[in-house]
Amino acid sequence: EVQLLESGGDLVQPGGSLRLSCAASGFPVSGYAMSWVRQAPGQGLEWVSSVTGSGDGDKTFYADSVKGRFTISRDDSRNTLYLQMNSLRADDTAVFYCTKNGGPNWLVRLDSWGQGALVTVSS
Amino acid sequence: DIVMTQSPLTLPVTPGEAASISCRSSHSLVHSNGNNNLDWYLQKPGQSPQLLISLGFHRAPGVPDRISGSGSGTYFTLTISRVEAEDAGVYYCMQGIQSPITFGQGTRLEIK
Numbered sequence: 001e002v003q004l005l006e007s008g009g010d011l012v013q014p015g016g017s018l019r020l021s022c023a024a025s026g027f028p029v030s031g032y033a034m035s036w037v038r039q040a041p042g043q044g045l046e047w048v049s050s051v052t053g054s055g056d057g058d059k060t061f062y063a064d065s066v067k068g069r070f071t072i073s074r075d076d077s078r079n080t081l082y083l084q085m086n087s088l089r090a091d092d093t094a095v096f097y098c099t100k101n102g103g104p105n106w107l108v109r110l111d112s113w114g115q116g117a118l119v120t121v122s123s
Numbered sequence: 124d125i126v127m128t129q130s131p132l133t134l135p136v137t138p139g140e141a142a143s144i145s146c147r148s149s150h151s152l153v154h155s156n157g158n159n160n161l162d163w164y165l166q167k168p169g170q171s172p173q174l175l176i177s178l179g180f181h182r183a184p185g186v187p188d189r190i191s192g193s194g195s196g197t198y199f200t201l202t203i204s205r206v207e208a209e210d211a212g213v214y215y216c217m218q219g220i221q222s223p224i225t226f227g228q229g230t231r232l233e234i235k
Contacts, residue, residue, distance in 0.1 A: 035224075037172075044213075044215065044226055044227075044228050044229045045164075045166075045172065045215055045217075045226045045229075046226070047223055047224035047225065047226070050224075061222055061223075063223050064223070097171055097172070102177065107160060107219040107220065107221075107222075107224070108219060109162045109174055109177035109178075109183075109219070110162070110164070110172075110174060110217075111174050111177075111183065112174075113171040113172055113173065114171065115171055116171055
């Protein structure tokens with residue numbers, strides 16, 4: 001059974017940093033693209049970042065709103081996905097979902113979602 | 124960026140009745156392989172989103188056959204033939220034809 005368990009969500013001051021982790025089980029993260037999607041309070045879904053599977057070159061992609069501030073990475077030995085978030089702003093406040101894509105390509109359905117990690121950026 | 128527009132934004136439905144949600148994209152979602160890169164997701168109250176439909180009409184495992192997807196190009200529809208209480212939540216369409224991935228604004232299905 002596929003499971004995704006996020007951790008690392010917290011309250012952080014504007015300009016601060018945070019790293020989210022997503023521990024995966026039931027499949028090898030290296031074989032699939034993985035993505036982060038966020039949801040601001042009371043709002044809809046926003047794609048944040050993706051990394052392709054090793055079979056598609058481990059390429060990374062970012063939304064313009066986070067490019068240069070966020071970094072997605074993967075530790076295949078730990079079967080874990082990460083999102084390093086720097087220079088956080090108030091409008092980054094959201095629940096961040098870790099998702100598994102349906103194949104190594106990142107433009108493929110998001111077929112599994114974690115329970116979400118809440119990131120609050122406030123002074 | 125491709126803009127995804129859903130309608131209606133709120134959909135009150137009586138159990139047993141049919142319901143339809145439309146999703147329009149600002150750009151064709153037809154891939155060179157002939158597939159439509161359009162997925163549907165449902166976020167039930169207090170839960171994470173879940174995949175319902177991929178590539179326009181493929182049901183995800185466990186999705187009942189009273190839920191179906193149709194459409195091609197720039198216009199897509201999600202249809203529930205007989206709404207049940209468990210169908211309540213917010214439905215999102217999502218395009219995966221080009222970066223950035225974008226979602227519709229969501230349609231809230233309410234059970235009367």
